[in-house]
Amino acid sequence: MQTQKSFEPTENGTLYLVPTPIGNLEDMTFRAIRMLKEVDLIAAEDTRNTQKLLNHFEIDTKQTSFHEHNSKEKTEKLIEQLLDGNSIAQVSDAGMPSISDPGVDLVRAAVEAGISVVPLPGANAALTALIASGIAPQPFYFYGFLPRKKKELQAELTTLNNRQEAIVFYESPHRLKALLEQMAKVFEPNRKIVLARELTKRYEEFIRGTIAEVADWTQTEQIRGEFCVILEGNSDASVNDETAEWQNWSLKEHVDHVMETEAISSKQAIKMVARLRDIPKRDIYSAYHEL
Numbered sequence: 342m343q344t345q346k347s348f349e350p351t352e353n354g355t356l357y358l359v360p361t362p363i364g365n366l367e368d369m370t371f372r373a374i375r376m377l378k379e380v381d382l383i384a385a386e387d388t389r390n391t392q393k394l395l396n397h398f399e400i401d402t403k404q405t406s407f408h409e410h411n412s413k414e415k416t417e418k419l420i421e422q423l424l425d426g427n428s429i430a431q432v433s434d435a436g437m438p439s440i441s442d443p444g445v446d447l448v449r450a451a452v453e454a455g456i457s458v459v460p461l462p463g464a465n466a467a468l469t470a471l472i473a474s475g476i477a478p479q480p481f482y483f484y485g486f487l488p489r490k491k492k493e494l495q496a497e498l499t500t501l502n503n504r505q506e507a508i509v510f511y512e513s514p515h516r517l518k519a520l521l522e523q524m525a526k527v528f529e530p531n532r533k534i535v536l537a538r539e540l541t542k543r544y545e546e547f548i549r550g551t552i553a554e555v556a557d558w559t560q561t562e563q564i565r566g567e568f569c570v571i572l573e574g575n576s577d578a579s580v581n582d583e584t585a586e587w588q589n590w591s592l593k594e595h596v597d598h599v600m601e602t603e604a605i606s607s608k609q610a611i612k613m614v615a616r617l618r619d620i621p622k623r624d625i626y627s628a629y630h631e632l
Contacts, residue, residue, distance in 0.1 A: 360463030364542035412443035470537035470569035510570040521556040533573035539566040592628035
């Protein structure tokens with residue numbers, strides 16, 4: 342057990358998670374600006390991108406790169422600096438740190454080392470899109486980016502079809518059309534869906550309709566900008582006989598069953614089982630490969 346009192350002094354430095362605007366610089370908070378000025382170092386997903394933000398707000402704090410390709414080695418170095426008493430702000434290119442970036446690894450390591458982790462509130466694309474979508478926001482399930490490969494995508498959408506909550510996805514413009522085509526095959530075509538494009542920017546746009554209608558829209562429109570996709574929950578979803586059955590299976594038996602019925606690899610099946618049971622993939626992996 343561990344207790345953190347965020348605003349009490351400690352011998353170590355503090356790791357601050359600082360959100361940055363998702364498109365509109367006016368969404369930067371006073372506190373976020375102050376924190377970026379006061380910390381000893383900023384760990385940025387892309388230092389070139391973050392430098393533009395720092396220049397705009399006249400912040401001259403030193404940066405270091407921290408992204409998915411160097412997160413393992415950088416995490417160790419950043420933890421050492423925090424233990425030495427230096428405070429660090431971690432930022433992503435846009436929005437909340439640790440959402441679809443390696444920040445979660447740094448947070449986990451900091452917590453394990455007994456270092457205070459202090460989050461700042463701020464811009465977030467998923468919540469911004471959700472509250473304006475017109476789809477019931479509670480409860481909701483945040484997914485993020487879906488798999489790229491077609492078979493993995495189909496399998497994941499099939500699993501997600503059993504969720505009663507609204508689901509939030511992130512998607513790039515060049516993959517949106519293919520995603521809507523697959524959704525139209527897996528989900529009920531009259532299910533409501535909303536595309537939120539270029540949030541907070543000049544060309545912000547919401548496309549609301551059924552899956553079938555929005556899929557048709559992608560066939561004739563030039564797709565530009567980053568998208569947040571809000572899908573209405575499946576009100577008809579229920580626990581079927583197979584779902585009830587797997588509750589008595591071991592993790593390995595469940596993975597084997599999914600591999601056989603879905604004709605997918607163990608890696609893909611482990612992901613599906615982890616989603617369905619809502620437990621970490623590493624636990625499924627360890628159980629499946631246990632000697």
